[in-house]
Amino acid sequence: MQMVEMMKVHENEHNGKILFFGDSICFGEGVSPQFSFVGLVSVALESELGNRCPRIINHSINGDTTRMALDRVAKDLQAECAETVYLQFGLNDCNYWHSDRGLPRVSANAFVANLTELVIRSHQFGARKVFLATNHRTEPDGPLEHKRSPLAPNSYLENLIIYNQLIRTVADLTGSVLIDIERAWLEEESLGRTASYLNQDGIHLSRHGNDFYGKIILPFIKNSTSISA
Template identity: 25%
Template sequence: MFKKFLYIIVVIGLAVSCSVRAADTNVSLLVLGDSLSAGYGIAEADTWVAEIDRTWSLHHPNLRIINASISGETTQGGLARLESLIDRHQPDIVFIELGGNDGLRGFNLDTMESNLREMVTILQSRNIQVALSEVEIPPNLGRRYTRMFRDVFHTVADDKGIPLIPFFMREVALNAEYMQADGIHPNLAAQPVIADIMEPQLRALLEAL
């Protein structure tokens, strides 16, 4: 009887510890992006990723965000760097915000899709959760290319069974007050706005672990 009682206590204890994992265990999310996340034209400490890091440090100290974004990065570059980033940071989740530079340069979309799929496959094989950002580009290369480009992200997310996060630039790109003179990159004033958009979505991913 005592052994049965002890077994029940152990099982309950394990269930409770699993249910509160995100509340009492440090978990991390790595942002693998391009200039939109790296903070082209502004200081690294002022990026939307850094804004989220400060918020989490104050209000969610068990959560950590790591910015591994590089201006000019492509899906091929992200794929080439991925393994070393995993080994260095050991993230629980990777948020991939790549593809914009592929599209702006008119790269082959099959290659871009293959790179995204390979990144997701690598992460899933190492039991790391993945979330993919939608990415949109101006229609400079024609409506057909632009539509096919946008569809890649939905196809990869659906096929791989991963979350697809709405493109955060959609909320700021049409507001000149939030854009740099090139019309592509968000400025300093846009960073807190993007952080407000992304913080609850990224936090939800970590708290669901």
């Protein structure tokens, strides 16, 4: 756990902000902002806490990988000095594009290093708590599977499962709080509930999917330092 000891927290920077930093799933692609899970969490917190509700910021961008996130980390993460940071990446990192000749957009080793650095920088710039979320399962034979490179050694879903396990590894290595979306998704799937959770593209969340995310994530956010203090 030496990585945890490296993370310096600046006490004077605690400001109650909650920062969501991720890709199109955090951005809320395919639904109106108020129906995204970040929007739902924001409304629920404001309803319960009123003027005690912390400021919620969403600096998520469609299509982002962890490599692209590091390119904008100074402006979109470090500058906020948020007390609570929610990180969710991997759906784009694990993808195989035709132009990459059989390589994922971000290799497994680079993904671990990039995600670890995002956690370290979050703490260095004021975060008391960092949440790392795994990703939901995509359709096994959905549209995305037919777009991947024929040189890819795995299906998109198989690679996504691998990258979800890497997220768990980083959470353990850095002492981050794991929000295991994939595990909760599989429980819902066993009950036959996930069929309505995805849009027609087989990857982005429908309104029902965002509702599911919101219900999973809200208790974690409510128990974060700035709210429970």
